[in-house]
Amino acid sequence: MSSGVCSLRWEGDALVILDQTRLPDEVSYITTADYRVVAGAIKDLKVRGAPAIGAAAAFALVLGAREALGSPRFRERVREVAAELTATRPTAVNLRWAVSRLLECLSENQACDRDLVDRLALEARAVFQEDVEGNRRLGRYGQTLVPQGSRILTHCNAGALATSGYGTALGVVRAAVEAGKKVTVYAGETRPLLQGARLTVWELVSEGVETFLVTDSMAGWLMAKGMVDLVLLGADRIAGNGDVANKIGTYSLAVLAAAHGMPFYVAAPVSTLDLSLASGAEIPIEERAESEVTGFGGRRTAPAGVRVFNPAFDVTPARLVTAIITDRGVVYPPYGTSLPGIFGA
Amino acid sequence: MSSGVCSLRWEGDALVILDQTRLPDEVSYITTADYRVVAGAIKDLKVRGAPAIGAAAAFALVLGAREALGSPRFRERVREVAAELTATRPTAVNLRWAVSRLLECLSENQACDRDLVDRLALEARAVFQEDVEGNRRLGRYGQTLVPQGSRILTHCNAGALATSGYGTALGVVRAAVEAGKKVTVYAGETRPLLQGARLTVWELVSEGVETFLVTDSMAGWLMAKGMVDLVLLGADRIAGNGDVANKIGTYSLAVLAAAHGMPFYVAAPVSTLDLSLASGAEIPIEERAESEVTGFGGRRTAPAGVRVFNPAFDVTPARLVTAIITDRGVVYPPYGTSLPGIFGA
Secondary structure (H helix, E strand, O other), X not given: OOOOOOOEEEOOOOEEEEOHHHOOOOOOEEEEOOHHHHHHHHHOOOOOOHHHHHHHHHHHHHHHHHHHOOOOOHHHHHHHHHHHHHOOOOOOOHHHHHHXXXXXXXXXXXXXXXXXXXXXXXXXXXXXXXHHHHHHHHHHHHHOOOOOOOEEEEOOOOOHHHOOXXXXXXXXXXXXXXXXXXXEEEEEOOOOOOHHHHHHHHHHHHOOOEEEEEOHHHHHHHHHOOOOXXXXXXXXXXXXXXXXXXXXXXXXXXXXXXXXXXXXXXXOOHHHEEOOOOOHHHOOOOEOOOHHHHEEOOEEOOOOOOEEOOEOEEEEOHHHOOEEEEOOEEEOOOHHHHHHHHHHO | OOOOOOOEEEOOOOEEEEOHHHOOOOOOEEEEOOHHHHHHHHHOOOOOOHHHHHHHHHHHHHHHHHHHOOOOXXXXXXXXXXXXXXXXXXXXXXXXXXXXXXXXXXXXXXXXXXXXXXXXXXXXXXXXXXXXXXXXXXXXXXXXXXXXXXXXXXXXXXXXXXXXXXXXXXXXXXXXXXXOOOOEEEEEOOOOOOHHHHHHHHHHHHOOOEEEEEOHHXXXXXXXXXXXXXXXXXXXXXXXXXXXXXXXXXHHHHHHHHHOOOOEEEEOOHHHEEOOOOOHHHOOOOEOOOHHHHEEOOEEOOOOOOEEOOEOEEEEOHHHOOEEEEOOEEEOOOHHHHHHHHHHO
């Protein structure tokens, strides 16, 4: 089973972004050579998912560097663009990681010409291509944890749309199907922005995977009724001790899984690891607009005058994470030693 | 603090129902003398909440009896109407309880005339009035469990709108405010039908109670961050052992509260008790239309081809319930003895 879904692609002089805010109603693309448009698309979640925004930011930096060609402040300007891109969303670390990779490439080359921009473009392509290949490896490692006939509860979208292709959590689902296993996915709709209902369901139904849509509040009841076997989802940043920042609601699912003795698996490439952080307490959590919660599909549903708490992510402590599935293998507790270990592998 | 909100009122020859599906956008009423319209309003959740549908069904039975006046099959016909009303929604027991009360009144009177209909109307008024008074008592008992400055997480709507007036869980909030306490309410939006966002927020904001709206998935994170002190919500049916059927999502909140060492309080009048059931496993759980989950407000959000699981309620085992707040006092475990005990009180 291959994923025909493509969150973004590089056309040499422009970046083409699938506008995920319009899915599933409309499959429409944004084609731009302006890094500012890419930065706006990241902020507005037109492109989202930790690995996908990493790749988008890498290509955006190439666009910014190309624009700065000929400027006496070329290098300074590229660093400004990098800072602007890094600031778009604070929680996912892949964005910073991808931008840093390109800045290293900048440091290693003293030129300020078209050749350098071409080198940056090569590096951005590598970020993209390595992500797709990494996801396929991650999927093969992870599918060994998915028994035949598994009923998998997932949250948000950790699919091809969230990455450069194939997906992390949904990459594991795809790899399980490719290995001949029958699996059923229960997709939590993921309020407020419904990435589960709009994106995960769209990816899976189009590939013929049996998929049930549920509201986020149903997770506990599904577990109590014995309707799901394991929880499998992605991550936006993983601290050195194995604490996991991911879409709001992930922590509730982890507590529920533990209470029901059910495995809780996190799938993420090593670019999502941030070993510079001792624990999840240091991960910045983005808070988003109140209007995301007070409305639904552009329609206001809650009365004026109400206050809103709208964190986009939460942090799940490592003790609730059964295993972390990476592109370098499956990692088990204690994460403080096993996570650094995979970099030596 | 008194609640100006009125879910329904009896005008002697007609029942006036506040159409809750149009809230908060529009405050509109349905005035009808046809029991079928009331039955439809219950099915479509225009009137909802266990105690409110009990009162609505009682008045509807009066309308049905009036329509049957003069029929040779009068008594049989009234029993048919009763069966029709009881079948509208299976989970909340107050509906059956209220209808049974009127049928008992029918059995005790051999007449088939206008006098009997007047007696039934008196009984329906009593159901309604006792509910309002019971909620006020329940509120006074319950507010003793709410410390000054409490931050309360609630789910769905257990307010004036869900009852004949004042409310159960929100009745406790109102009584705490009347007792001079400052409280803050975190209202879970309650997908799929957003009774929390639309109804609970509407009730509380209009009365000046500090209210935060959150998505249902945020509950665990609120607890982990120490932002809430207790969970307080209503019930649709409580079995003899203290198992609680309530809006889907309640069970997840109960597990989360237990994991965070937080009190989990259920507020319900004794008409919600069903001591004929040994446990919650015997409570029928209504499943509702897929379209509630695949979209909102008439707009479809999920792709076609997806399957849906849409139970309207779940069952929380008694071991997760810290206390049940009734109109006859606060009841603690073991519920198997304490619940029957309050009927002797």
